[in-house]
Amino acid sequence: MQTQDAIIPGSAPEPKLNYLTNGSTLRSWLLTKDHKRIAIMYLITVSLFFMMGGMYAAAIRLELLTPASDLLQSGTYNKVFTQHGILMIFFFLIPSIPAILGNFLIPLMIGAKDLALPRVNLLSLYIYWIGGALTLWALMQGGVDTGWTFYAPYSTTFSNTYVMAVGLGIFINGFSSILTGLNFIVTIHTMRAPGMTWFRLPLFVWAHYATSLVMILGTPVVAITILLLALERVAHIGIFDPTVGGDPILFQHLFWFYSHPAVYIMILPGMGVISELISSFSRKKIFGYEFIAFSSIAIAVFGFLVWGHHMFVSGQSIYAGLVFSFLTMVVAVPSAIKVFNWTATLYKGSISYDTPMLYALGFLGLFLIGGLTGLFLGSVGLTVHLTDTYFIVAHFHYVMVGGQVIAYLGGIHYWWPKITGRMYSEFWGKISAMLVFVGFNLTFFPQFILGYQGMPRRYASYPEEFQVLNIFSTAGASVLGVGLIMPVIYLTHSLIFGKKAGDNPWILPGLEWRTSSPPPTENFEVMPVVTWEAYDFSDENGLDIDEIKRQQAELATA
Amino acid sequence: MSTHADTHEHHHEPGLQHQFEDMKQQEESVSIGMWMFLVQEIMFFGGLFTAYLVFRSKYPMAFAAGSNHLDVVMGFVNTLVLIVSSLTMALTVYYAQKGNRNMQVILILLTMFFGTVFLGIKAVEYTDKYNHGVVPVTGLNRVVKAPSGSGESNLEFEQTYAGLSSSEPAKPASGEHEYVNPKGEFQWHEFELIEHTVKEQEENPSAHLLTDNEKIAYFSNDKFDQNKFRDKVRIFFFIYFVMTGLHALHMIVGLGLMTWLLWKAWKNTFSAEYYMPVEMSGLYWHFVDIVWIFLFPLLYLLGRHFIHS
Amino acid sequence: MENHNEQQHEHMNIPKYVGVFLVLVVGTILTYVVALQDLDWIFPGANTLLALGIALTKMTFVMLFFMHVYWSPKLVWLAAAGSFFWLAIMFAFTMQDYLTRGSGVFGH
Numbered sequence: 001m002q003t004q005d006a007i008i009p010g011s012a013p014e015p016k017l018n019y020l021t022n023g024s025t026l027r028s029w030l031l032t033k034d035h036k037r038i039a040i041m042y043l044i045t046v047s048l049f050f051m052m053g054g055m056y057a058a059a060i061r062l063e064l065l066t067p068a069s070d071l072l073q074s075g076t077y078n079k080v081f082t083q084h085g086i087l088m089i090f091f092f093l094i095p096s097i098p099a100i101l102g103n104f105l106i107p108l109m110i111g112a113k114d115l116a117l118p119r120v121n122l123l124s125l126y127i128y129w130i131g132g133a134l135t136l137w138a139l140m141q142g143g144v145d146t147g148w149t150f151y152a153p154y155s156t157t158f159s160n161t162y163v164m165a166v167g168l169g170i171f172i173n174g175f176s177s178i179l180t181g182l183n184f185i186v187t188i189h190t191m192r193a194p195g196m197t198w199f200r201l202p203l204f205v206w207a208h209y210a211t212s213l214v215m216i217l218g219t220p221v222v223a224i225t226i227l228l229l230a231l232e233r234v235a236h237i238g239i240f241d242p243t244v245g246g247d248p249i250l251f252q253h254l255f256w257f258y259s260h261p262a263v264y265i266m267i268l269p270g271m272g273v274i275s276e277l278i279s280s281f282s283r284k285k286i287f288g289y290e291f292i293a294f295s296s297i298a299i300a301v302f303g304f305l306v307w308g309h310h311m312f313v314s315g316q317s318i319y320a321g322l323v324f325s326f327l328t329m330v331v332a333v334p335s336a337i338k339v340f341n342w343t344a345t346l347y348k349g350s351i352s353y354d355t356p357m358l359y360a361l362g363f364l365g366l367f368l369i370g371g372l373t374g375l376f377l378g379s380v381g382l383t384v385h386l387t388d389t390y391f392i393v394a395h396f397h398y399v400m401v402g403g404q405v406i407a408y409l410g411g412i413h414y415w416w417p418k419i420t421g422r423m424y425s426e427f428w429g430k431i432s433a434m435l436v437f438v439g440f441n442l443t444f445f446p447q448f449i450l451g452y453q454g455m456p457r458r459y460a461s462y463p464e465e466f467q468v469l470n471i472f473s474t475a476g477a478s479v480l481g482v483g484l485i486m487p488v489i490y491l492t493h494s495l496i497f498g499k500k501a502g503d504n505p506w507i508l509p510g511l512e513w514r515t516s517s518p519p520p521t522e523n524f525e526v527m528p529v530v531t532w533e534a535y536d537f538s539d540e541n542g543l544d545i546d547e548i549k550r551q552q553a554e555l556a557t558a
Numbered sequence: 559m560s561t562h563a564d565t566h567e568h569h570h571e572p573g574l575q576h577q578f579e580d581m582k583q584q585e586e587s588v589s590i591g592m593w594m595f596l597v598q599e600i601m602f603f604g605g606l607f608t609a610y611l612v613f614r615s616k617y618p619m620a621f622a623a624g625s626n627h628l629d630v631v632m633g634f635v636n637t638l639v640l641i642v643s644s645l646t647m648a649l650t651v652y653y654a655q656k657g658n659r660n661m662q663v664i665l666i667l668l669t670m671f672f673g674t675v676f677l678g679i680k681a682v683e684y685t686d687k688y689n690h691g692v693v694p695v696t697g698l699n700r701v702v703k704a705p706s707g708s709g710e711s712n713l714e715f716e717q718t719y720a721g722l723s724s725s726e727p728a729k730p731a732s733g734e735h736e737y738v739n740p741k742g743e744f745q746w747h748e749f750e751l752i753e754h755t756v757k758e759q760e761e762n763p764s765a766h767l768l769t770d771n772e773k774i775a776y777f778s779n780d781k782f783d784q785n786k787f788r789d790k791v792r793i794f795f796f797i798y799f800v801m802t803g804l805h806a807l808h809m810i811v812g813l814g815l816m817t818w819l820l821w822k823a824w825k826n827t828f829s830a831e832y833y834m835p836v837e838m839s840g841l842y843w844h845f846v847d848i849v850w851i852f853l854f855p856l857l858y859l860l861g862r863h864f865i866h867s
Numbered sequence: 868m869e870n871h872n873e874q875q876h877e878h879m880n881i882p883k884y885v886g887v888f889l890v891l892v893v894g895t896i897l898t899y900v901v902a903l904q905d906l907d908w909i910f911p912g913a914n915t916l917l918a919l920g921i922a923l924t925k926m927t928f929v930m931l932f933f934m935h936v937y938w939s940p941k942l943v944w945l946a947a948a949g950s951f952f953w954l955a956i957m958f959a960f961t962m963q964d965y966l967t968r969g970s971g972v973f974g975h
Contacts, residue, residue: 113577116577116587178598182595186591237793239793245616245789250608254609320960323963608961611961863902
């Protein structure tokens with residue numbers, strides 16, 4: 001890094017081109033091969049899908065404010081929760097962290113100029129846009145009411161909604177995620193800078209490696225399943241229709257072969273983000289690096305062995321239920337290893353409560369609840385009582401929102417100065433982080449109780465005795481909504497009015513913090529050579545802390 | 559997938575892209591990328607093979623009946639054609655490494671020729687199946703042509719039934735209404751094998767000629783039901799058409815790749831230093847061949863021994 | 868890179884390619900011939916097992932020699948083996964449901 005300092009004189013204010021200023025035409029964005037620009041375009045589209053999914057969520061919570069189905073008719077309500085699920089899962093949760101943060105950061109973290117296959121990366125963005133546009137078109141035309149799971153034979157024989165168009169949108173979108181995963185695996189294998197060995201990789205990269213494995217091995221199966229579903233719908237073959245010898249449970253097997261591992265596509269990158277945040281804001285080397293790294297791989301592998309726990313009451317054999325139940329307990333182990341290691345990292349660390357750290361601490365608690373309630377649902381006996389109740393809804397929102405979305409927000413805040421070169425408002429950041437935490441718990445904790453008391457999911461109306469808890473839930477959703485809208489405002493505001501962040505605002509050793517903010521198109525002025533371990537806060541990490549502090553002070557006075 | 563290995567003349571090494579340090583890194587990346595793509599292709603076909611496995615284990619007799627209806631000679635010839643095309647593809651890579659332009663062009667043309675022959679035979683088979691009324695799509699068989707050689711045309715459905723099958727026309731089980739075909743439904747008239755098996759099973763209840771599942775699936779009120787059996791055969795043909803159709807689609811994509819390769823080879827792009835596009839297209843071509851290596855015995859050959867032994 | 872190349876040239880030549888091709892042709896003929904023999908006297912399903920065995924052998928030859936897996940880095944071996952392992956997971960865990968429906972100690 002000494003050589004780099006020599007090349008960049010700190011005092012010379014000569015404006016360098018970064019990836020944002022290097023070309024400003026629309027063409028330079030739409031035909032870019034720069035992973036950072038592609039990530040920004042993903043960020044914008046994914047955020048739009050998130051907002052749309054959020055609006056559907058608002059409609060659901062408003063309808064459930066009263067016991068009667070007054071705001072939405074039952075048919076409309078079916079469409080609303082289906083589209084909430086489809087938009088959130090396929091167009092927000094799955095692409096969010098990998099395609100935005102992973103895309104932006106993996107080359108920076110391993111010291112590469114770009115992803116290994118930049119054109120494939122751009123192709124995956126376009127595929128995402130095409131799939132998304134098709135799905136949106138179908139939603140405008142009248143939407144779909146099958147639930148995001150498309151269970152046959154309802155979706156193949158009975159539903160009169162736009163199952164084909166939405167299915168095709170998801171089919172296309174699947175290849176976007178396959179190509180992203182493929183690209184990450186290739187990049188992590190071949191593009192590491194000199195000295196960046198496998199065990200010096202940040203855990204964020206390990207988590208993305210595991211995620212990419214799941215994407216490549218799982219997504220094609222759901223693609224073929226949707227294809228079969230579409231053919232069944234067109235041709236009425238009866239492959240899923242029991243009246244002519246078909247088998248609806250086969251659909252569930254094929255669907256969950258992907259869709260259970262897809263849960264890990266959503267949560268693993270979030271875990272990667274949390275590993276970064278916990279270590280960085282405790283200013284301490286992460287505890288049990290190898291354990292966290294391999295637990296990511298273990299989750300990716302074991303995640304493929306447990307899909308049957310979605311089908312305990314579907315007519316699957318009891319023997320299979322027992323096997324799947326046992327393996328579900330097993331898959332909890334690597335997740336628990338991660339939580340223990342994060343907690344151990346906090347111990348005796350010098351913790352600072354910046355916004356990203358608030359999100360990370362929130363994640364620890366919420367993911368714990370989400371994970372433990374997953375064990376309730378994974379046991380064959382108890383699940384008979386809890387299947388298709390609000391207990392399920394609460395459980396997966398604790399994992400998906402409390403886990404993935406919180407991690408995503410934490411990551412966005414943490415790397416915002418690197419992505420944009422500007423610092424967001426720490427004051428508003430902390431307020432919104434706390435609003436999200438409180439609002440989230442208020443929304444979804446009552447649903448555990450509702451579900452345990454027997455309130456079924458996917459109905460627009462419910463008996464009056466459930467109303468109090470539903471009012472709590474809707475109130476919490478409004479708080480959560482405010483907490484989620486605030487970052488949109490203050491982050492956008494910071495683009496223009498934010499303080500200049502400097503290259504390394506948190507004085508961290510990671511490779512991504514050793515280039516300028518925003519990074520230049522080629523990421524590094526000179527090819528970095530890595531001589532330090534991951535999360536190395538000791539003096540041997542090659543950071544010139546005095547120089548960083550001097551630059552920070554200069555920025556503060558400027 | 560190999561489009562990302564385009565040439566950039568302005569670099570000091572031919573075909574080296576800006577994000578890589580040297581050709582070795584680029585070749586490694588492209589190769590790993592292609593293999594990961596093949597992994598996802600395997601899983602893509604894997605979903606279909608799972609469906610095949612489930613239904614074959616549920617309805618083995620119906621699958622055997624359906625399989626026996628397929629033209630095994632055409633399937634056999636097609637397997638050989640694909641293997642030959644695989645050989646020419648492998649030799650293309652060999653000559654690309656040697657930088658021998660003429661042999662590359664000839665072998666790519668040969669590969670394309672055999673690929674086209676494969677698709678041609680497939681088209682003949684599909685037409686044949688359509689004429690036999692076993693395309694399992696409701697409404698698609700409304701106009702049923704007479705089988706080739708019968709010299710008749712414009713047959714009514716009932717007449718077609720009689721002319722279609724080499725065996726006796728469908729005899730409705732007593733007490734059942736005749737299987738009419740107002741919507742151009744899937745047609746099936748070959749019941750000797752299954753009816754024979756059912757009879758044997760009834761005479762000898764301890765024999766396991768039918769699975770427990772089949773003892774329910776083909777019967778109505780303890781009597782063999784042709785309609786119910788026909789539905790199961792229909793599932794076989796559905797899986798047959800989806801599997802071979804997707805395979806044929808991959809062949810067409812492969813032919814597109816070959817056209818692109820032919821253009822590159824014609825311009826003498828490839829040498830010992832730069833032949834990754836050929837190698838990668840080769841991987842794809844061989845993969846498609848491997849899928850067929852499995853499809854042939856699984857679709858064409860099951861239950862043949864029931865009849866021939 | 869050059870090194871890698873020479874290795875391939877050393878290991879594969881035209882007679883060897885033709886040899887692999889002949890193995891594939893023989894395998895195809897063998898598949899067809901044994902499919903016509905009733906092998907159920909060995910055990911039920913022996914025909915299917917044999918057909919799959921031949922197909923697997925043919926696939927192995929194509930992968931090792933036509934696709935050069937034999938001389939490829941370990942990662943390629945891992946990708947090839949891993950994908951079939953995942954297929955096996957999908958087959959086995961789906962079938963463990965279908966094959967245990969209503970039978971054995973868990974049945975009825």
